[in-house]
Amino acid sequence: MDMAVLDFLAGNSDRHHYDSFEKLTNSSFLMHLDNGKAFLRSQIDELACFYPITQCCLLRASTYGLLRHFDGGPVTLGQTLKTSLQTDALRPVLADKHFSAVDRRVRMVLAIMDECVRVKGNSTLVLIADDF
Numbered sequence: 001m002d003m004a005v006l007d008f009l010a011g012n013s014d015r016h017h018y019d020s021f022e023k024l025t026n027s028s029f030l031m032h033l034d035n036g037k038a039f040l041r042s043q044i045d046e047l048a049c050f051y052p053i054t055q056c057c058l059l060r061a062s063t064y065g066l067l068r069h070f071d072g073g074p075v076t077l078g079q080t081l082k083t084s085l086q087t088d089a090l091r092p093v094l095a096d097k098h099f100s101a102v103d104r105r106v107r108m109v110l111a112i113m114d115e116c117v118r119v120k121g122n123s124t125l126v127l128i129a130d131d132f
Contacts, residue, residue: 001059004052005067010038011078013046039114042101053109057116061127064113067106068093078103100107 007013014037053059068075078099085093116126 001052001055004049005063006032007038008046008049008109009102011042011044011046011049011101011105012041013037013048013096027040034083039098042097045101045105050108050112054112057113057120057126059109059113059126060103060130062130064110064127067110071103071106071110071115094103100108 010052027045067077071078076099077099081094082099085091113126117123120126
């Protein structure tokens with residue numbers, strides 16, 4: 001779910017799911033590659049990225065708490081991202097409209113999770129512990 005949230009916040013609609021990496025053994029692990037379409041269109045919220053969140057109604061409690069902190073705190077996620085990118089050698093990396101889009105999308109994720117809690121009647125059915 002965290003990857004779906006990340007993709008939604010960044011507007012990344014072309015995630016290649018289930019890419020795996022193997023290094024000379026049969027043990028492999030998933031890799032999340034290709035963020036090429038991230039932050040492409042700030043005015044459009046890529047709802048395809050949002051579907052896993054709305055369909056499963058599950059999110060790690062720490063992820064929810066972090067999003068809630070950025071939504072209600074003194075500094076938003078968009079502002080934090082902007083500050084972080086100000087020292088990048090390739091600055092400006094993103095236009096200001098992308099930072100406000102991130103903040104709008106944070107509110108959308110929180111709204112759907114709050115609705116999931118309301119419908120299921122218990123936050124423990126929606127917000128899962130990090131030690132699952």
